[in-house]
Amino acid sequence: MKLSARLTLYIQLTRLHKPIGILLLLWPTLWTIWLASNGHPSLLILVIFTLGTVLMRSAGCVINDYADRDIDLHVKRTQDRPITSGRVSAREALYLAAGLACAAGLLILPLNNLTLWLAIPAVFLAASYPYTKRFFAIPQAYLGIAFGFGIPMAYAATLNTVPPVAWVLLLANVFWAIAYDTEYAMVDRDDDVHLGIHSSALFFGKYDVLAVISCYALTIILLGVAGRMSGLGSAYYLGLAVAAGIAVYHYTLIKNRLREPCFAAFLHNNWFGAAVFAGIALDFWLK
Numbered sequence: 001m002k003l004s005a006r007l008t009l010y011i012q013l014t015r016l017h018k019p020i021g022i023l024l025l026l027w028p029t030l031w032t033i034w035l036a037s038n039g040h041p042s043l044l045i046l047v048i049f050t051l052g053t054v055l056m057r058s059a060g061c062v063i064n065d066y067a068d069r070d071i072d073l074h075v076k077r078t079q080d081r082p083i084t085s086g087r088v089s090a091r092e093a094l095y096l097a098a099g100l101a102c103a104a105g106l107l108i109l110p111l112n113n114l115t116l117w118l119a120i121p122a123v124f125l126a127a128s129y130p131y132t133k134r135f136f137a138i139p140q141a142y143l144g145i146a147f148g149f150g151i152p153m154a155y156a157a158t159l160n161t162v163p164p165v166a167w168v169l170l171l172a173n174v175f176w177a178i179a180y181d182t183e184y185a186m187v188d189r190d191d192d193v194h195l196g197i198h199s200s201a202l203f204f205g206k207y208d209v210l211a212v213i214s215c216y217a218l219t220i221i222l223l224g225v226a227g228r229m230s231g232l233g234s235a236y237y238l239g240l241a242v243a244a245g246i247a248v249y250h251y252t253l254i255k256n257r258l259r260e261p262c263f264a265a266f267l268h269n270n271w272f273g274a275a276v277f278a279g280i281a282l283d284f285w286l287k
């Protein structure tokens with residue numbers, strides 16, 4: 001196979017052509033870098049965490065497809081994925097995931113020891129998440145921890161400590177992840193029932209829409225608490241108000257539980273994360 005064709009397969013496998021996952025992972029990390037640095041982030045830390053986010057999300061996608069290679073055979077939407085279709089071997093996929101994770105590990109070597117130690121559970125969370133849908137009723141909560149572990153790491157890298165506000169932000173990210181990934185799970189509900197896979201959409205059942213909106217509300221409340229703990233002002237809360245408006249818009253998309261609008265709501269969460277970040281950045285800029 002030509003190198004260009006192999007690279008195309010790797011791009012598909014790592015989902016680099018679908019950046020929404022990178023953005024949903026990156027926004028909470030950027031929130032934290034700005035908060036921890038009082039609006040004056042280190043360029044080195046910003047570059048390391050941005051590149052690390054891309055690498056670790058890519059590695060997570062490869063592990064996800066490796067873990068689901070047999071399940072994906074039975075779902076029309078995923079039958080043509082590189083591992084499932086046999087165009088990339090399972091062993092090759094593991095080598096790729098390991099290479100991406102090692103590259104991310106090398107990136108953080110210039111940082112302090114606390115950040116290096118926190119990288120260990122971060123890698124474990126990223127590697128183990130794909131398997132949680134087999135036995136956790138709400139694997140989306142685990143995803144929220146995995147996607148949000150850049151929060152304590154960013155505080156550690158900047159301050160060499162992890163203050164209490166970091167865990168408030170991490171909890172907010174857990175509820176946000178349950179909200180947006182439930183929207184995604186509502187798209188695959190029928191396939192998950194057929195394959196016996198757990199998801200929050202199945203767990204919440206007929207209360208799925210209420211659960212999504214409740215999780216958005218808890219996210220906003222916790223972000224408000226984090227803002228108060230960080231001494232943020234009105235510009236930040238304006239950003240939270242915009243984020244809340246986006247959540248209301250998502251309700252209009254998912255209320256009828258139709259596949260395409262639910263998926264559109266999931267994708268639109270990029271703007272939720274961006275609104276929160278804009279509020280943080282604007283608040284520090286005005287001070």
